[in-house]
Amino acid sequence: MAVKSSPKAKTSTKPKKRPKQAKPEDAAWTYRGYQLQTSEFVTAMVHLFRAEVQRANVWRQRLDTTTNWAVVATGATLSIAFSQSNVHHGIILLNTLLVFWFLFIEARRYRYYELWSYRVRLMETDFYAAMLVPPFHPSPDWAENLAESLLTPSFPISIWEAFGRRLRRNYYWIFLILFASWVAKIWLFPTPPASLEEFISRAAVGPISGEIMIGLGFLFYIFLTVFALATITMTRATGEVLPRFGDEVAMAGPSGQGKPKGLRALMALGQRRRQFLAMIITGKAEAVSNRILSELGRGVTAINGKGMYTGEDRTVLMCALTVSEVHNLKAAVAKEDPQAFVIVSPAQEILGRGFNPLAGE
Numbered sequence: 498m499a500v501k502s503s504p505k506a507k508t509s510t511k512p513k514k515r516p517k518q519a520k521p522e523d524a525a526w527t528y529r530g531y532q533l534q535t536s537e538f539v540t541a542m543v544h545l546f547r548a549e550v551q552r553a554n555v556w557r558q559r560l561d562t563t564t565n566w567a568v569v570a571t572g573a574t575l576s577i578a579f580s581q582s583n584v585h586h587g588i589i590l591l592n593t594l595l596v597f598w599f600l601f602i603e604a605r606r607y608r609y610y611e612l613w614s615y616r617v618r619l620m621e622t623d624f625y626a627a628m629l630v631p632p633f634h635p636s637p638d639w640a641e642n643l644a645e646s647l648l649t650p651s652f653p654i655s656i657w658e659a660f661g662r663r664l665r666r667n668y669y670w671i672f673l674i675l676f677a678s679w680v681a682k683i684w685l686f687p688t689p690p691a692s693l694e695e696f697i698s699r700a701a702v703g704p705i706s707g708e709i710m711i712g713l714g715f716l717f718y719i720f721l722t723v724f725a726l727a728t729i730t731m732t733r734a735t736g737e738v739l740p741r742f743g744d745e746v747a748m749a750g751p752s753g754q755g756k757p758k759g760l761r762a763l764m765a766l767g768q769r770r771r772q773f774l775a776m777i778i779t780g781k782a783e784a785v786s787n788r789i790l791s792e793l794g795r796g797v798t799a800i801n802g803k804g805m806y807t808g809e810d811r812t813v814l815m816c817a818l819t820v821s822e823v824h825n826l827k828a829a830v831a832k833e834d835p836q837a838f839v840i841v842s843p844a845q846e847i848l849g850r851g852f853n854p855l856a857g858e
Contacts, residue, residue: 542624549616556610563603564667567596571671575678579686586682587702590710593675593717600668604660608652615653619643630821661728669725676718771820772847777830778802778838782812785837788829789814793822795851817847 533541574592578584623639683699690696700707779785786797793816800813818826823841830837848855 542620546617546620546625549613549620553610553613553617556606556613559606560603560610560663563599563606567599567668567671570595570599571675575674578678578682582686586679586686586700589675589679589682590702593672593679596668596671596675600660600663603663603668604656607659607663608654608656611654611659612646612650612652616643616646619646626821630825655731658728658731661725661731664721665725665729669721672718672721676714679714772844772852773818773820773823773841774844774847775814775816775818775823775826776840776842777814777816778811778840779814779830779834779836780809780811781834781837782814784833785830786814788833789816789826792829793818793825795822795826817844817849817852 570592574588578586578588619639619642683696684690690699697707697711700710702710777785782799786799789795789797795816795818798815800815802811802813803809804811816826826841827839830839847853
């Protein structure tokens with residue numbers, strides 16, 4: 498009896514499609530077998546930024562606390578000094594010394610505050626600002642500066658500059674109030690003096706004569722005034738609002754026609770993005786132009802010329818840009834022609850593609 502065999506199942510030789518895997522992300526940092534991806538690096542920077550902001554806030558509150566101590570102590574001292582006629586004017590002098598000690602403490606705290614503020618400002622200008630202006634080109638040395646500040650912390654501001662800043666901003670006015678109150682206390686209590694000699698004699702404190710006390714007072718306030726003026730030019734620390742990249746952030750002048758005037762013009766000036774015109778004199782015009790076009794996305798106009806003394810062919814490239822692109826322009830030109838001559842000047846007004854529209858003006 499014959500047995501009928503069952504037909505064999507057909508097998509397909511066509512390979513099955515596998516799900517397309519995402520391209521692995523390049524590691525931004527590798528250490529002892531661990532790989533830190535770009536997204537993880539950005540996350541770490543965000544947490545570091547938040548930590549430094551919190552540190553700066555803590556020290557800022559300490560600064561405010563010291564100022565509050567000085568104000569409260571001054572208010573209490575003046576209330577006691579002028580509420581009773583038999584209270585000696587020396588209490589105001591003691592309060593002046595106390596406020597001076599508060600100023601010294603606050604200057605020391607301000608140095609710590611500037612340390613955290615420097616790191617925050619460094620990440621704002623060299624990391625986050627670079628992310629907002631494509632392509633992403635952080636300053637070449639920003640990571641080294643931040644790492645150096647983390648590994649070997651040092652104050653970015655001297656004690657003299659910190660002392661001068663806090664003196665000009667807050668304490669000089671407290672000292673002026675104390676000086677005026679000291680003079681008023683001597684003059685008014687218990688009764689106004691009949692002569693200048695009597696006023697000077699009232700200024701005495703114990704065995705120290707009035708002439709010496711008045712002379713010491715004038716020397717003290719002359720010292721404060723000279724110190725406040727002498728430290729104005731000390732801007733070693735970037736601070737919260739000082740620019741990071743130098744003079745190119747100077748304010749461009751406002752346009753006169755078709756713009757608001759008076760108070761509205763001042764308000765609009767603070768909100769307007771600063772615009773500049775860059776002129777680049779180079780012998781590698783094509784390479785520099787392509788670099789600016791690819792990295793900044795700005796158009797370039799070329800004017801052919803020749804050196805007056807050397808006779809070499811040179812090209813003048815003109816490029817309009819905003820304040821956030823000036824640093825990237827310098828870096829782009831330096832990559833192609835380090836010998837180029839770059840001039841960046843404020844522009845009164847720029848109209849056209851990429852800026853304010855020309856139509857309707």
